[in-house]
Amino acid sequence: DVKVTQSSRYLVKRTGEKVFLECVQDMDHENMFWYRQDPGLGLRLIYFSYDVKMKEKGDIPEGYSVSREKKERFSLILESASTNQTSMYLCASMLGGTRLLFFGEGSRLTVL
Amino acid sequence: TQLLEQSPQFLSIQEGENLTVYCNSSSVFSSLQWYRQEPGEGPVLLVTVVTGGEVKKLKRLTFQFGDARKDSSLHITAAQPGDTGLYLCAGAGSGGGADGLTFGKGTHLIIQP
Numbered sequence: 001d002v003k004v005t006q007s008s009r010y011l012v013k014r015t016g017e018k019v020f021l022e023c024v025q026d027m028d029h030e031n032m033f034w035y036r037q038d039p040g041l042g043l044r045l046i047y048f049s050y051d052v053k054m055k056e057k058g059d060i061p062e063g064y065s066v067s068r069e070k071k072e073r074f075s076l077i078l079e080s081a082s083t084n085q086t087s088m089y090l091c092a093s094m095l096g097g098t099r100l101l102f103f104g105e106g107s108r109l110t111v112l
Numbered sequence: 113t114q115l116l117e118q119s120p121q122f123l124s125i126q127e128g129e130n131l132t133v134y135c136n137s138s139s140v141f142s143s144l145q146w147y148r149q150e151p152g153e154g155p156v157l158l159v160t161v162v163t164g165g166e167v168k169k170l171k172r173l174t175f176q177f178g179d180a181r182k183d184s185s186l187h188i189t190a191a192q193p194g195d196t197g198l199y200l201c202a203g204a205g206s207g208g209g210a211d212g213l214t215f216g217k218g219t220h221l222i223i224q225p
Contacts, residue, residue, distance in 0.1 A: 058211065090155070092154075101145075102157070103154030
């Protein structure tokens with residue numbers, strides 16, 4: 001089974017802090033994704049990556065950056081956290097062009 | 113922009129009842145996926161439907177893709193408390209890659225014992 005592991009299930013940060021959310025997958029998938037999920041808004045794509053060192057903006061990239069130095073690891077970075085970034089963050093991976101997403105358990109971030 | 117509308121938004125029923133939730137769009141999708149998400153967890157893929165009119169069964173869950181590939185439904189027979197969760201549909205457009213996936217906002221389903 002595909003395993004997607006997110007490093008932190010729950011985080012509480014202060015406004016202005018730098019936040020790293022780590023995601024690791026163990027199935028050698030080329031594609032990885034970061035979404036945020038908010039009540040009433042559903043899942044929104046922040047960034048995705050089709051290969052190592054490659055990144056593409058999703059629908060809501062503002063305020064975020066990403067890093068993919070190794071195939072199995074995709075990190076989401078909030079350079080200066082703000083309260084409107086309080087959300088559930090979901091990482092996912094996908095094999096090739098299958099269009100099937102495997103999600104991690106999520107990281108619930110609260111920014112005070 | 114492709115949109116997927118899911119209905120109902122919330123549904124609470126008694127154990128043993130049947131239910132259907134819907135996923136509708138004005139756009140055509142090459143395939144459509146259903147996920148279930150339990151509280152505090154990430155979504156888990158249930159099924160993918162690809163062909164217009166396709167019906168897939170997963171135990172008590174029946175998934176159907178509309179003939180025109182614009183809509184889908186999920187029918188649950190004899191619902192159980194373990195079916196409780198957020199059901200998400202996601203449509204894949206003609207472009208490649210998951211950036212082409214459009215998610216609905218989900219149906220929150222609660223099955224009362």
